[in-house]
Amino acid sequence: MSRASGSRATATLSYITGKRVHDERRGETYDYGRKERVLRVGTLLPEGAPAEFADPAVLFNAVELHETGRTARPAKKIVVALPREFTPRQRVQALEEYIRENLNADGYAATYAIHEDREGNNPHAHILVANRQIDPATAAGPGSSSAWSTCWTSGESGCR
Numbered sequence: 001m002s003r004a005s006g007s008r009a010t011a012t013l014s015y016i017t018g019k020r021v022h023d024e025r026r027g028e029t030y031d032y033g034r035k036e037r038v039l040r041v042g043t044l045l046p047e048g049a050p051a052e053f054a055d056p057a058v059l060f061n062a063v064e065l066h067e068t069g070r071t072a073r074p075a076k077k078i079v080v081a082l083p084r085e086f087t088p089r090q091r092v093q094a095l096e097e098y099i100r101e102n103l104n105a106d107g108y109a110a111t112y113a114i115h116e117d118r119e120g121n122n123p124h125a126h127i128l129v130a131n132r133q134i135d136p137a138t139a140a141g142p143g144s145s146s147a148w149s150t151c152w153t154s155g156e157s158g159c160r
């Protein structure tokens with residue numbers, strides 16, 4: 001998602017979670033519908049992340065406040081299909097395992113929301129991923145820019 005195209009991590013968070021989210025940077029509040037289709041919301045953090053980031057509104061407001069450029073890309077959104085054959089518990093387990101192994105293990109924080117259509121035929125998940133890694137050595141909390149890995153600002157190779 002790109003700020004240049006009008007995307008906001010906080011607006012996307014509100015949309016996927018069905019919750020009211022206030023964007024501290026812009027002073028706007030987002031509250032999208034379809035709350036009844038949101039079955040579960042969770043936030044998974046990499047080791048050493050500030051505890052405050054367990055609240056997705058705090059996490060993605062910190063992301064938005066850190067990314068100041070008009071062409072910034074504060075977050076990425078991934079949509080994955082979930083097997084209908086799985087029980088709801090198995091879906092959560094598979095999704096959380098995927099996030100831990102593929103995102104958290106590399107230092108990325110993510111919030112997910114599991115959705116279903118009206119008929120229950122399309123279980124899927126939206127994953128909102130902070131576009132920068134959290135550096136546990138300097139993570140000082142949401143108000144501090146030092147929580148984010150220096151690889152984002154220095155442009156070192158190997159960083160996403």
